[in-house]
Amino acid sequence: MGLGIGLVGLPNVGKSTTFNALTKAQNAESANYPFCTIEPNKAVVPVPDKRLDALAKIVNPKKIQYSTLDFVDIAGLVAGASKGEGLGNKFLGNIRETEVILHIVRCFEDPNIVHTEGSIDPIRDVEIIEQELLFADIDAVLKRIDMLTKKARGNDKDAKEQLETAEALLGHIEDGSPVSTFPDLESDGFLAMNKDLRLLTSKPIIYGANVDEDGLGEDSAFVQKLKAYADERNSEVIKLCAKVEEDMVDFDDDERDEMLEDLGVTESGLEQIIHKGFDKLGLMSYFTAGVQEVRAWTIRKNTTAPKAAAAIHNDFEKGFIRAEVISYEDYIAFNGETGAKDAGKNRLEGKEYIVQDGDVMHFRFNV
Secondary structure (H helix, E strand, O other): OEEEEEEEEEOOOHHHHHHHHHHHOOOOOOOOOOOOOOEEEEEEEOOOOHHHHHHHHOOOOOOOOEEEEEEEEEEOOOOHHHHHHHEEEEEEEEOOOOOOEEEEEEEOOOOOOOOOOOOOOOOHHHHHHHHHHHHHHHHHHHHHHHHHHHHHOOOOOOHHHHHHHHHHHHHHHHOOOOOHOOOOOOOHHHHHHHHHOOOOHHHEEEEEEEOHHHHHOOOOOOHHHHHHHHHOOOOEEEEEHHHHHHHHHHHHHHHHHHHHHHHOOOOOOOHHHHHHHHHHOOOEEEEEEEOOEEEEEEEEEEOOOHHHHHOOOOOOOOOOEEEEEOOOOHHHHOOOOHHHHHHOOOEEOOOEOOOOOOOEEEEEEEO
16 A cells, blocks of 8 residues: 655754655665655565564564565755745655655754754754745645536536635635645545545654764754644654764664664654554555464555455455455454454354454455
8 A cells, every 4th residue: 555654844854864764775875965866766665564473473484574664755945945945946846746645844943963054953944945845835725726616617517616615725825724624625626636636634643863873862942843833733742863873773673672772762753654654644544463473454544344355355355255364463362363253252243344453364255
């Protein structure tokens, strides 16, 4: 399931370093000069899930397959990007193709790393980026209004309805408010328009506060300001040290856990980003467990059993009869499928069943 999370931010804030750590591939060039990244780097990143490891201890499969997310490292934006500064139009187009924005914000001082604005100010930096996203949305909506106006003159009923929505939206964003706070987000007119436009400020945002190693403990003034800003916008901040995350890429699990413990954190910033991104995309996992493979299958929340079966193969949905379901908790508590069945914890579910996160499933089908 290819649903992208786009990494954005000013140049030299740690985006490519974060991306290198996310992918564990070291294939995104990171350097101390603006526009080090020009073409977007893309990678498929596994979603860490300790539940799969627990299932594998019981089943002892030949392999484990995690859910995945697509991450895209988009070049640093600058003031004037919406007017083409710093190749801005190209970069904004790259963001448009993603579903969630991960905004990396520099929250540490280091005289050896150039800052394009000459000083460290997380709120100023965030507002530069978000203003450019807003300007790009205004331009897109203005163009859509021009097109809809011409169609409406020809008595196109749908065009007239969309035009009313577009004009209301234009007023909303010209006042400086992001599309995500527009009152009519669920209206048919907006949904039809945004399906094409993929407006930038309609996308969920996660702020990644990039700190130095010392900043992983108590929140600095920079992080505190960013968290207050995010709270006002109903967004979340995840604190990470991109350099530490990159350094841990080649560590084994024990070494990594020991380093995290020494730093006073229980989960790495990257794991938090991956899990939060998965959630923001409205995704969840169910599991299949056999000797060949223990696997997480990615589906949208509130998916019915037949639709969930289609994640494995379309024939499973077409010929769906029923699903055999054991909750993850019961599977672990009774040491596997046989124990859960003996305890009466397996269920047969039909076409209306809404799959729950962590369900261990087998599908009966006939085509």
